[in-house]
Amino acid sequence: MSHTVITTTTTTRTSGESGLNLGYTRTIPGLLKIGQLISLIIAFLCVFCTRGWPSWPAFQYFEVVTLWFLVAFLIFFLMHLCRLQSRMPCINWPLTEFFHYSVGCILILIASIIASAKSSGVSALVAGSVFGFIATFLMAVNLWTSYSVACAPQSVAC
Numbered sequence: 001m002s003h004t005v006i007t008t009t010t011t012t013r014t015s016g017e018s019g020l021n022l023g024y025t026r027t028i029p030g031l032l033k034i035g036q037l038i039s040l041i042i043a044f045l046c047v048f049c050t051r052g053w054p055s056w057p058a059f060q061y062f063e064v065v066t067l068w069f070l071v072a073f074l075i076f077f078l079m080h081l082c083r084l085q086s087r088m089p090c091i092n093w094p095l096t097e098f099f100h101y102s103v104g105c106i107l108i109l110i111a112s113i114i115a116s117a118k119s120s121g122v123s124a125l126v127a128g129s130v131f132g133f134i135a136t137f138l139m140a141v142n143l144w145t146s147y148s149v150a151c152a153p154q155s156v157a158c
Contacts, residue, residue, distance in 0.1 A: 024080050032142045033077045039135040040070040040108075046128030047115070055118035059125065065111040066132065069104040076100070098146055105139040108132055 024030040044066040053059045076097055079085055085093045112132030119125035 019083075021081055021083050028145065029142065030077075030080065032138055032145075033073060033080070036073050036135050036138045036142070037070065037077065039131045039138060040066050040073070043112075043128045043131035043135060044070060046124045046131065050122060050124040050128075052122075053125070054120035054122065058114045058118040062111040062115045062128065062132065065107050066135075069100075069108060069135075072100055072104070094146065098143065101139050101143050101146070105136055105143060108139065109136045112136060 025034065044063060047053075047059050047062055047066075050059075079093075085091075109132075112129045112135075115125060115129035115132060119129060
């Protein structure tokens with residue numbers, strides 16, 4: 001007499017294992033990142049879509065800085081959303097973000113000041129510089145809230 005054995009294996013995925021972390025978008029850091037991304041894209045588009053800039057180098061600098069940090073912050077946002085930091089534990093991610101936000105805050109503030117000074121009353125350029133100031137404010141809030149996390153000692157297991 002022959003016996004047949006059927007084995008079924010089920011796998012379950014826990015919430016911390018992989019997949020999208022959509023809960024991150026409802027946290028304060030997630031909302032700050034979304035606000036920064038939106039304000040940077042609006043600032044970039046306001047300046048990009050305007051023709052006849054009063055000062056070519058000033059607004060080219062504004063475009064480059066806003067686009068560069070838009071891409072960098074989008075990468076950080078996607079890393080949090082996809083939980084990619086846990087796959088690369090050798091990098092101190094809070095300190096990396098803190099450094100990027102520090103540099104971004106200073107450079108976007110400088111670009112917004114220059115853009116507002118050189119806008120010559122063109123409403124789209126003024127709006128772009130205002131959204132640059134909003135992005136700077138949101139970055140400063142993010143820096144202030146993440147300072148204790150970034151400056152705390154972190155164990156590195158490589």
